[in-house]
Amino acid sequence: MSADIPLLALPAGSILQFLCLTLPLLGVYLYFLSLAITRPSIADSKSDAYLDDRIRLTDILYTYLATLVLFASLIVYLFWFVNKRRKLSKRYDSEAIVVLGNVEFREIYEGDNYFSTCLEWMANCFRRNDYGYVIYDLSRVASHPACNLEERKAAQLAGTIKKKVRVYYRYPREQVSIMVLPNHPYSGQPKIDLEADWASFSEHVGYPDEDEGAYGEKVNLPRTLSRDRSLGVIIIAVFWVSFLFFASLYICFQIGVIEDYYVDESAQWAWIVFATGCVLIPLVAFGGNFIRWKLYERWILNSGRKVDVLKSGVSPIKYEQSASTLLGRGSVDEYAETTSPRYVQMA
Numbered sequence: 192m193s194a195d196i197p198l199l200a201l202p203a204g205s206i207l208q209f210l211c212l213t214l215p216l217l218g219v220y221l222y223f224l225s226l227a228i229t230r231p232s233i234a235d236s237k238s239d240a241y242l243d244d245r246i247r248l249t250d251i252l253y254t255y256l257a258t259l260v261l262f263a264s265l266i267v268y269l270f271w272f273v274n275k276r277r278k279l280s281k282r283y284d285s286e287a288i289v290v291l292g293n294v295e296f297r298e299i300y301e302g303d304n305y306f307s308t309c310l311e312w313m314a315n316c317f318r319r320n321d322y323g324y325v326i327y328d329l330s331r332v333a334s335h336p337a338c339n340l341e342e343r344k345a346a347q348l349a350g351t352i353k354k355k356v357r358v359y360y361r362y363p364r365e366q367v368s369i370m371v372l373p374n375h376p377y378s379g380q381p382k383i384d385l386e387a388d389w390a391s392f393s394e395h396v397g398y399p400d401e402d403e404g405a406y407g408e409k410v411n412l413p414r415t416l417s418r419d420r421s422l423g424v425i426i427i428a429v430f431w432v433s434f435l436f437f438a439s440l441y442i443c444f445q446i447g448v449i450e451d452y453y454v455d456e457s458a459q460w461a462w463i464v465f466a467t468g469c470v471l472i473p474l475v476a477f478g479g480n481f482i483r484w485k486l487y488e489r490w491i492l493n494s495g496r497k498v499d500v501l502k503s504g505v506s507p508i509k510y511e512q513s514a515s516t517l518l519g520r521g522s523v524d525e526y527a528e529t530t531s532p533r534y535v536q537m538a
Contacts, residue, residue, distance in 0.1 A: 206423035206424065206427070209423075209424055210427060213427065216258075217434075220255070220258075220434075220435075220438070223246070223251045223254070223255075226246060226248075227251060227442050228445075230245075230448075230449055231445065231448045234448070234449040234452040235452065247453075247455060248445055248456060249446065249455070249456060249457070249461060249464075252439055252442045252443065252446070252464060252465065253464070255442065256435075256439055258431075259432060259435040259439070259468070259472055260472050260475055260476065262428050262431040262432050263432055263473065263476040264475070264476040265424075266425060266428045266432060266476070267476045268483075269424060269425050269428070270425070271477075271480060272480045272483065272484055272487075273421065279488065279491060280385065280388050280389065283380060283385050284385075284389065286372055286373065287370035287371055287372055288335050288337045288338065288370070288371055289368050289369065289382065290327055290335070290368075290369050290371060290379075291366050291367070291369065292325055292328070292366075293325070293327075293363075293364065293365050293366070293367070294324070294326075294356075294360075294363060294364040294367060295323055295325075295326065296323035296324075296358055296361055296362055296363050296364075321357055321358065321361075322356065322357060323355075323358040323361070324353050324354060324356065325353070325369055325379050325380065325381055326352070326353050326354075326498070327351070327352060327369045328350075328351055329348040329349060329350055329351065329352050329376055329497075330349050330350070332373075332376045333349075333376065337373045338376070348376050350497045350498075352379070352495045352496065352497055352498070353495060353496060354377060354494060354495030354496075355490075355494065355495075356379075356380055356381065357384065357388075358381065359383075359388065360381075360383060360384060360387070364381070367382070367383065368383070369381060369382065370382045372492065375492040375493065377492065377493050377494065377495040378492045379495075380491075439465055439468070443458065443465050446458045446461040447461075
């Protein structure tokens with residue numbers, strides 16, 4: 192990356208984009224609400240529209256409550272999950288040690304033809320191109336003074352680990368700083384990408400869309416939410432939860448008005464469904480996000496696999512020589528201990 196580019200958070204999709212995505216759905220749901228408002232006026236066997244095809248209000252209630260689950264889960268995700276993720280990320284700032292390692296990255300679909308371009312666009316939509324791999328030596332983590340592991344456990348930390356990580360700088364790198372939490376040797380993350388992640392917690396910040404990376408290659412930077420944009424999404428989600436809750440409540444009252452005219456509408460059943468939804472929706476929203484958090488935490492702290500150093504593309508001799516040449520020392524850990532502000536000395 193160019194030295195004159197400040198380390199700022201990555202730009203995110205605008206709130207207007209998210210709002211526009213939900214407006215068509217809002218239009219459909221307002222139409223459903225209008226059907227509920229006008230249904231009592233045609234709920235009469237003498238009405239010309241009585242025998243016309245209709246959408247059951249009970250089905251509309253099901254639709255509202257199902258959508259309410261999604262937006263309630265989104266609110267819990269933004270309030271709770273994102274906050275937990277940020278705290279975990281900031282632990283690296285105060286606790287992590289630093290070793291040298293490599294970052295592997297390759298665009299999933301490369302090529303100049305139309306088919307490859309379409310596949311690359313789809314991969315970016317699903318954020319498949321936001322991930323790379325870090326490769327570093329576990330023995331250097333185990334031998335670090337700040338790594339307070341039992342002797343038996345430390346002896347097992349030998350070899351090279353390859354771990355899938357989120358990357359903000361989308362190009363391969365060699366001999367870069369990898370931050371590792373001392374009590375979790377498999378928790379390595381590229382330092383510069385972590386700094387970009389920390390910066391994304393701030394407001395009104397952003398990277399340029401692309402820049403020249405290693406070897407003159409163009410680097411497409413992914414997009415992420417900064418704090419002010421997260422607040423905008425929360426406001427929209429809160430609006431949706433409020434709308435769906437009160438609309439569902441209104442549907443229940445309307446079913447009570449027309450149940451004597453339609454055999455397939457039952458106010459008692461509608462209230463049971465509504466009450467059950469009020470109990471289950473928070474449980475599903477919190478439970479789903481809790482399970483997702485545990486999976487994410489495990490991925491960050493404990494995922495990864497040992498690989499053959501030669502097969503991973505990093506020669507052990509090259510690794511040692513590069514580290515010594517780069518640092519002017521015989522040990523990566525000496526460099527981390529003497530120069531890193533995040534070095535943690537054992538008590």
